Amino acid sequence: MTKQTDTQGAWLSAEEAGFLTAGPGRAAEAVLARLIDQGLLRVSRDGLVSAVHQDGEGATTSVEARMLSFARNPVQFDAIVLATRNCTEVAQLYRQLLSRELMRVPHRRHDGRWFSLAVAGVAVVLGFVSPVFLVAAAIALGFFVWQNGSGPITQAGREALSQVQASDRVHVVALYGFDGRFRGKDVGELFDFPRRVVRTVPRRPARARRRSIWNGGGCGSSSSCGSSGCAGSSSSCGGGSGCGGGGGGD
Amino acid sequence: MAGIKDLGVGIGWRSEIDLTVERLPGVDFVEVVAENLHIGHLPESVTLLLERGVPVLPHAVSLSLGGADEVDLHRVEHLGAVAEAVGAPMVSDHVCFVRAGGLDSGHLMPVPRTKDALDVLVANVKLAQRNLPVPLALENVAALLEWPDGELSEGQFLAELVERTDCWLLVDVANLYANARNIGTDPERFLDEIPLERLAYVHVAGGEQHGDIYHDTHAHAVLPEVLDVLDELCSRVAPPGVLLERDDNYPSDTEIASELAAIRAVVDKHRG
Numbered sequence: 001m002t003k004q005t006d007t008q009g010a011w012l013s014a015e016e017a018g019f020l021t022a023g024p025g026r027a028a029e030a031v032l033a034r035l036i037d038q039g040l041l042r043v044s045r046d047g048l049v050s051a052v053h054q055d056g057e058g059a060t061t062s063v064e065a066r067m068l069s070f071a072r073n074p075v076q077f078d079a080i081v082l083a084t085r086n087c088t089e090v091a092q093l094y095r096q097l098l099s100r101e102l103m104r105v106p107h108r109r110h111d112g113r114w115f116s117l118a119v120a121g122v123a124v125v126l127g128f129v130s131p132v133f134l135v136a137a138a139i140a141l142g143f144f145v146w147q148n149g150s151g152p153i154t155q156a157g158r159e160a161l162s163q164v165q166a167s168d169r170v171h172v173v174a175l176y177g178f179d180g181r182f183r184g185k186d187v188g189e190l191f192d193f194p195r196r197v198v199r200t201v202p203r204r205p206a207r208a209r210r211r212s213i214w215n216g217g218g219c220g221s222s223s224s225c226g227s228s229g230c231a232g233s234s235s236s237c238g239g240g241s242g243c244g245g246g247g248g249g250d
Numbered sequence: 251m252a253g254i255k256d257l258g259v260g261i262g263w264r265s266e267i268d269l270t271v272e273r274l275p276g277v278d279f280v281e282v283v284a285e286n287l288h289i290g291h292l293p294e295s296v297t298l299l300l301e302r303g304v305p306v307l308p309h310a311v312s313l314s315l316g317g318a319d320e321v322d323l324h325r326v327e328h329l330g331a332v333a334e335a336v337g338a339p340m341v342s343d344h345v346c347f348v349r350a351g352g353l354d355s356g357h358l359m360p361v362p363r364t365k366d367a368l369d370v371l372v373a374n375v376k377l378a379q380r381n382l383p384v385p386l387a388l389e390n391v392a393a394l395l396e397w398p399d400g401e402l403s404e405g406q407f408l409a410e411l412v413e414r415t416d417c418w419l420l421v422d423v424a425n426l427y428a429n430a431r432n433i434g435t436d437p438e439r440f441l442d443e444i445p446l447e448r449l450a451y452v453h454v455a456g457g458e459q460h461g462d463i464y465h466d467t468h469a470h471a472v473l474p475e476v477l478d479v480l481d482e483l484c485s486r487v488a489p490p491g492v493l494l495e496r497d498d499n500y501p502s503d504t505e506i507a508s509e510l511a512a513i514r515a516v517v518d519k520h521r522g
């Protein structure tokens with residue numbers, strides 16, 4: 001698989017870039033894009049995806065091999081994204097990103113953030129009694145912001161991701177999703193599918209490049225944060241519980 | 251017959267490879283399985299091909315014209331309706347039976363090559379022709395057995411069928427090859443005996459040898475030996491069209507394109 005690197009040598013494949021950008025569903029989309037791009041998967045007008053070879057020929061990663069095995073019999077476009085998103089190989093991909101310190105487990109840092117907020121609230125009330133408590137409130141609030149602001153992507157992960165270019169249609173999918181837009185066009189158009197095929201992939205709210213759901217601004221401060229529970233908890237990833245929260249298009 | 255001349259090289263349209271068929275370079279015409287289409291709900295892909303001016307020929311698999319049972323005119327009418335829906339210049343089915351005694355075999359069964367069986371076939375073909383809006387072509391099938399007491403060779407049988415019904419012939423060179431392998435018939439003799447001026451077009455398909463039997467699977471690559479039979483046919487007549495049939499285990503677009511190119515190379519070799 002074509003990899004792109006950052007200046008510090010963190011190599012990212014399209015599936016890794018997809019995962020860092022928008023989670024396991026996007027990683028699955030990137031894998032799907034590459035297998036279609038290489039002629040290893042065929043898509044029909046009614047959205048059925050089927051493997052061209054029955055023996056998994058052409059797979060370069062374990063996730064690709066898994067997706068090809070899913071497509072031995074024709075399977076709907078959205079279903080193969082969902083199945084792959086939840087597979088153990090994608091969970092393994094996540095663990096690899098953790099071990100390369102491109103991601104971190106965010107839950108530990110998030111633990112107790114509501115306690116910090118509660119402390120801040122109480123301190124504000126007590127601030128009417130003594131201004132000293134206002135200082136405590138500021139500290140507690142700052143701690144809450146710090147906890148919330150840190151997503152599962154590390155600085156190294158963000159730097160690696162920032163180096164990934166939408167240099168081909170596979171990387172465009174990794175960065176924007178099949179149902180996204182790139183340079184004023186629907187990404188699906190790059191594959192000449194009928195629009196309804198890629199529309200089957202559940203859509204997440206559009207977000208700016210680099211402000212992925214994983215980074216601090218996107219995830220920690222919004223209600224979509226629940227979806228970060230996937231990448232933040234390895235136990236939920238690959239366990240079939242639905243990584244990525246809202247759907248395969250994440 | 252207007253419109254059937256120079257079809258070129260085509261491929262069987264199947265929903266699983268609809269986008270592939272649309273994108274492949276050098277697809278001059280397609281064939282659709284008539285029983286899979288619903289009038290009024292043509293697949294988007296077929297409509298798109300029609301808009302591009304690609305001829306779409308309906309091919310039936312269920313008329314059972316070689317059977318002793320009466321022809322099911324609803325099936326004939328459906329075939330005719332598909333032909334009209336896609337503006338086809340002709341339709342086709344096989345020289346076979348698929349039903350007998352109310353049971354459906356699920357296979358294209360060869361007809362006994364006797365005068366009596368030919369009389370039945372001729373009567374059924376004439377009935378079908380009367381109920382079709384366009385000419386009918388009939389295809390030779392692959393057989394794993396020969397009925398006993400055959401009075402005619404396959405070529406003689408088809409020649410007489412054409413003579414008596416004025417039907418057209420759809421020659422499947424893969425079936426000729428399969429029969430040569432499995433029951434020892436001679437493709438060259440077949441080509442000598444049939445009226446080649448009534449050739450509508452040609453089928454080419456892949457298959458696989460299993461033990462002593464060659465299976466005309468339509469799910470494997472086209473063997474060079476099948477192209478040799480096509481070559482033999484093309485040395486005698488320029489076929490109006492040659493169509494690749496692939497029904498399962500679809501290979502990559504590249505492989506399909508190269509099979510079409512190989513077919514075209516054989517055809518072009520004789521056009522010089």
Ligand SMILES: [Fe+2]
Nearest residue numbers: 389422453495
């Ligand atoms: Fe055929």
